[in-house]
Amino acid sequence: MNKIQKRNFLLYVIGRMVSLVGSGIQMVAMPLFILDLTGSGTKMGLFAMISMIPALIIAPFAGVLGDRYNRKNIMVSMDYVRGIIILFLAYMTYIGKINLIVLFITQVLISILDSFFGAATSAMLPDLVSKSDLMKANSVTESISSASMIMGPVLGGVIYGLFGMQWVFILNGISFILSAFSEMFIKYRKTSTLTAEINAKIIFNDLKESMSYIFNNYVLKNLILMAIFLNLLFNPMFAVLFPYTFREVIGFSPQQYGLLEMMWTLGILVGNILLAVFFSKRESKKLFRNGIYGMVFLNLLIAVVLIPRFLSKFNSIWSIFLVVGALLMLMGITNAFINTPISVYFQRIIPNENRSKIFSALGVIFQAATPLGMLVIGMIVDRVEVHWIFLAISLLIILDVIVFSKKIEQMDFTPSLETK
Template structure:
């Protein structure tokens, strides 16, 4: 079972409270914006393009944000970014109140601006938890973060649907503006050790020097390189499977209903919520590299099993879709557990290995790689599902993951990893 001792730590509790409030507001706004855009335009393509366009600022600004995150005081940075978000969203609420609508262009602009603030917030936030939490408590800290994220990801759509029906997009914008301000106020009272290292002169030369220093640290550390490499491959596979593949299989291959898609999403979210609560105690007893590799190894085999139960050789044995759907649901529930364990392990390993002084730059590089990998995987899997039955592309995803785990396993299972952790 999960221990909640960390919540007695004032700094960590304030940080998690701020994260919970802002996460709830953001998820509610994203859900409500999708309803608003569909109601106004009737086009799912427009909303999909809004999500896609948010990738552009991340591709352009991630290297800059990473350096800035290491340069400037992290507490001041995260408080400032949350306040900027509060003012920005509040301004949109005022704009909607005065004009009675949000244009498609204005929503595009809002999505881009919020993505920009998120990039700089994330770069500054990367080293906050490792700075305020002891090394031996990092796994528990990441478990609590995962649990909070899962809880509010589940709750937000329901609350958003109710509030949107009562107040429309105006009420959602007001609530999200308040949530970010509340988060900023919470963060003001956090004591964060200063590991930032701002140069005497902020110019292109100092930016280039510090950026290349971060790249150099990544190159020298075999573990950091492998964390980023494995993370990209996993995002390529799992991002595509969860966002495109499984929904397509349930809806098109199994002829599933909207209710079944809702059940699937709830079960998957519940497994991710349940994992830190039930298994964090066991997981802390396992060497973190082993936990991560073995978890992803099991996930790759389970993905192959999903391919088998979604293939014609299995589904055509049943008159309805109940048995194939239940088999898929059971596999996904187990996958959710092991993916959550592996992600917590990966995050904890990253927090342990990477020097706090360059964590902004390193996390930005990893985030950039994953940002690129996810849409590529979605496109490849989407095209494959259109061209052949799901059995083959899904099994191939499982094989790719399995090969990646086998390739990277030596680094994470090697006892020398612990020596590198201690040296960093």
Template structure:
């Protein structure tokens, strides 16, 4: 009887865990797709009614820049408030806001300023949603399922990058913009409805580490907002392996955005004038590579520790960027369109694999070793640092590419990143990081 009871209990537990994974995946997919489709369609609409590239760019800035300033506060909120309230509330408020925009558009018209405001508000809600749902993962599933749920998250994010613009273009062509806003609002209500039924305490464990943490100040001071914001930074700075991880993330994000994201489109579109379809396929290689990498990441993590994997990826990434520079050097004139298609799509696929194999295990690492009461802030610190590095790298690369050949950016990016690797992995902190095993990354069973 006891055996039967235990078996039944495990079956119920497994059912609830799988239900959590399904509801999480469905809610996140709807929410991310809604944001991606909306951003793309609104961008097209602004270009059509204004004909201004500045207006289009301003909308993109309003979609990305607020995340930099809001991330730290979203981390505090995610750690202090019931994550269910933040996740469900963010999507519900997004849906409610879009319905209000639809009503206002019907009465006063769909102005540029109204679209700017809608983009800003949606970005704010999306930031709170993303931090809360990321920091909730350890509570949704058992430790041995963290790799699976993080892999699914990466697949969903990559699909939204691919499907969002395509769907946005189709919807923009078929529907009136006001009707589209209403439909998008309803989709956020659906996401909130699904997320409401997730068990956010399935694997909830009370944290005692904070009380023992040497960085914790005198009683009472932790209620102040400034300390809550600072606590996430202090936690990372006091742990060498997490700090080493941040160094690598900063270097990799700078490399991608400085040496690939700007110079590759410039080379293909401005220097070589490749067919737009071929350029689109090349760009699509990155999210497709992310999906493939997410599907394979568990097998990779079972064979090699994350620290050693990251070291190998870092050295290979320098060589990978160097490969982008070979065709301009080898070919005396513009290479054939099919060569460009196959060669650069393959390189972008590899880049997608790298992104998944770096990001997914890093997320699992943070979710396993960071106390739940701090996880939201630690995640927001990581995202904030990346958000600072990305625009710096893009602006610097954009300035240089107007003065010099994209080839210079490929070569300099490869050299700089290789020099970083030689310095970091021979430094004391780098050596300590390499000795970290997968003990905190993998469960015993799937």
């Protein structure tokens, strides 16, 4: 990287770090807050679903805008607006007017803003560094993000447990505003030659081109087919089943649950450090394959640990925490070996002028089934013992990977190693 690239990349990373600390605080506290308000897994699942659906609907349009407007300006604007909305939630909590309806409405707004922010920032990183530095830049970005999300969940559990939801909202709102301020100093100019003109025909044609590009690429097509089913199970497990199980069933305190969330992100941090230092030149397909097999196996081990017969062997909640936390950390390492090579592959093969819209389309397709999974698992946890749900999810995930194992071997990630 040259001097300007280093400066821009540093500001980009600092902005992400600050906002992710705040998001990590709220990410842990919000499901605990909803559980304390309602005691209902169904309502927690409904909230998680509402958090995703608007983003999925808006994402393709956000991608079209991200290719036609200045990505830095979109990023900064979205951070400021999200910060203001979350500070509004802090005020509503302070005056005692916070309720599920207010949370649902504001979450819809934040979800929409997240789409515009995500489409711009995911496509912006390759404009800030050279192609030869992308793997290292992604590993550093993910490592910094993971470090932020390590601090966030720990602070979230502590702050929620000691000071309540008002201070969670205050700190998250301030983090978004500080992030926007940092990002304002990035020296960036619009690199896409597409015009800013937007109409229904342009949006439709761009979406059509994105889908055609994705499904004509063998690797993208098979990654999507595998990921749709995996995300139907994995994402709801972490967003709904984990907080319900460890807070309501096992009885973790907010602080303990925050520490448990930290172990996952600590694993992702370690995994990305390993990628940046030792594996940045390794074949992406091998990294991906080992990551996916390892994560599936570790997920099954967590399900086995939660079977009552095994759970009764532990003599304290802290012993449960140590075992599950260690497994989650290892899962986080394998997750880094999956996501970072995929991100680099996408960034290197997708042309700049189409990057935002195709990234957005990929995000929508990858996550399309997740809201349904969140609602269904939320309803099930109120009716079925959680260890059976964990086992069923683990076995279904193993089945999905077995079905796609041959296609994984046939995937060609070599374009992700090109530097031209």
